[in-house]
Amino acid sequence: MTASAKEGPAVEGPVVEGPVVEGLVVEGLRKRYGDHTAVDGVSFSLAPGASLAIVGESGSGKTTTVRMLVGLERPDGGTVRLDGRDRSTRPRRRAERLARAREIQMVFQDPYLSLDPRVTVSGCLDEVLRLHTDLDAAGRGTRVTGLLDQVGLGTREATALPRDLSGGQRQRVAIARALAVEPRVLVLDEAVAALDVSIQAQILELLGRIRSASGIGYLFVTHDLAVVRHIADEVLVLKSGHVVETGPVSRVLEAPDHPYTRLLLDSVPRRGRFPAGR
Amino acid sequence: MTTTAPAEPAVLRRRPGLRPLRLLAQGPLFTASIAVLAVLVLIAVLAPVLAPYDPEALDLSASLAGTTGEHLLGTDQSGRDVLSRLMYGARTGLLGPLLVVGVSTLLGTLLGVVAAWRGGLADTVLSRSMDMVFAIPGLLLAILLVSVVGSGMTAPVIAMAVAYTPYVGRLVRGIARQEKARPYIESYRVQGWSGWNVCLRHLLPNIAATVFAQSAMNFGYALMDLAALSYLGFGVQPPTADWGAMINEGQSAVQQGAMLPALAPSVCIVLAVVAFGIVGEGLADRIARRKR
């Protein structure tokens, strides 16, 4: 599993010789906490505009993996490259930090904790634009309205504080905030798990619409295999920090190779699955 | 004290004797305490206007005069008006704790946030240093410093500010660590903001209320500690009016049957300490309810 980390040329530097691979390429990613290896040699790639679901149970390392991609955790080994640019080391300058932020953005699970309770919806979008663009106040205002419109929110929500919004509305704000920098890749960490079913379907539909309109790539972290079917092209199954299976969604869900994937699939509640019959 | 410095539960630091105040921190007592503190501040500020006499004017002929129309709270052994001394005493009584709380809050918040945000070695070093200071009793530190610098307000205030810093620092480290792990703070990091920016604009404002509640409590503790130092003769020196020193001076009068010169400042100290405690607890209670 670790061999893939050594294949790539010039692992230590951001300058890569040879043909540049488009999209996100992760090789041999590793993270240890004390004696425990949370992520152990995870490799995958995400073509521009593609959607990859990372599936696993608690402790599988799925969240740790994507947290390393966005720079919230520092990998102990392996590389992360976007269009050939390395992003696994600590950014040295402010410009580099900002450039990386414009490449990958993230939406978190809990909409009740992912917005600053003291910042209004429009303020929250405005500050991202202030950091990443040269737009003046009027220009930013137009962009904020456009972003809110894109996620189905209006001017009434723009002036609201997070506490005045429902879970689904907050998650829309979080999506708009992530889209504000026009990232190449959006990491969605259990982004619909905390929502009511009817709201979850709204957000899934919104995410599908955004991807087909903008060509953004999704890394969709989830424990829910039923959701995978409707949001991703490819799926990667993680168990205890290792990749156990990867492939196109329809192939993995219909003809899983690995016994663990089969166990996961058998565990999905569905009508007609006789409960006591195992 | 345990040797490890793991995540501590972020609760306010309370003195054992004052914990029951938690139960009183609701409803009318909270409002009453705010009123008591407001009156105290007003008296301290307006002492020169309000005080009927010069607090240091001696009048040995009127020594230990009881409650009279001229002296509402009587006079002390040197014939000074107790009420005027109480009013002026509110100035030193509040100024000292204000400095202690101001310095320790700023310093403690800075150290706590840095420890929480940087983690790793910085956290270990800062946390251990704060634990060490925490282990030294503030009063002892003050007495040591007085023996070097000499008595007066300066040494006790510096010593207390140092001693109170870990109180604030450990609290701030705990809540800042919790807050740092919240997705909204992480989302700012993913957006590419610098650590300083996120701390100043988002983390600090969201923990400020809790820090303020701790500071209100610390105000009461500092007032008590500084009064104790003055009582022991290490703090504010006679003839300056100070509640702690007044109790000391009034002690001998108690044997002569005059309670007021010692009792009046004692009541003032208790009133102020309890009021600060209740306000701190009440604020903490309101924050906890808002977060739920």
Next chain:
Amino acid sequence: MNRMNEQPEQKDASAVPADGRRPVLEIDGLGVRLPDDRAGRPILDGVDLRVRPGESVGLVGESGSGKSVACRSVLGLLPAGARTSGEVRVAGRDVLTMGRSELAELRARQVAMVYQDPRASVNPLRRVGDFLTEGLRAAGTPAATADARALELLDAVGIRDPRGALRRRPHEFSGGMLQRVVIAAALAAEPALIVADEPTTALDVTTQAEIVDLLARLRAERGTGLLFVTHDLELAATVCDRVYVMYAGRIVETRGTDELFDRPRHPYTAGLLACTPSIEAGAPAPRPIPGRPVSLADAPPGCAFAARCAHALPRCSEEKPALTRHGDGLAACHRADEGITL
């Protein structure tokens, strides 16, 4: 307050026990209302529900539907300051009029509750053995007998090395294993009814499947009634014989699981089915229900779902539909007979 009484009392036909046995749980016209400044509508409004011995009944709804309040009422747990109407009868006795000691008796012997988060329902400092035997010992069972019973229960819920487990503390168990312990404790008094409030929501998929199997097996073996509260229709379909669907504090539909899934009569049920993502190959994409669930502050005059309903007529937002018989179950919709195609 009289609003609840204006509803024609709609008797749940399933109250007539098919096998002649009395239901373990009968909820009749349960209304729960907060003091008026806190809510615009009742939390629960005219809820009727039956669980027969050995039957597994699902209570499905989104957040704010009142499903948790309804299930807690079975234990006599109600929101502070709430006013109630109607009856909640367990083994024929009304829980709402019970005194303190009767409630304690009810919770200790007749109804057991399994909560969402097993860590929150077990004292973290006490050994699992003490947790399991405290109820028995309080009821006068000798310590040795209680220990033997605890071993038997741990074995029944599939804990390996039950003897060792008795000595361990909660933090030494995984979430799934701890939920098994909680279920073992729930079984200790051989209750007639287990109320499970989202018992698998905090657990992994594979663990959820194990717990669901366990509940089904125990119910089959012991004939215990099960009231299973969840937001997950697919899960309810896996676990339950019959399902009640709640919306904005009212039961909007109830029928046998297969019939409910194959021919939902209420547009909300149909909408929930359509918006739940399905893992089956070729399944259509989840179709969202527009709008959002009614909050406690909203008090729509007619059908609470009318604003989100594609089939709503003017009448729907004026007149509350009563829960009436359609097919083999009940539905509260003015157009239930027309046959909904979504």
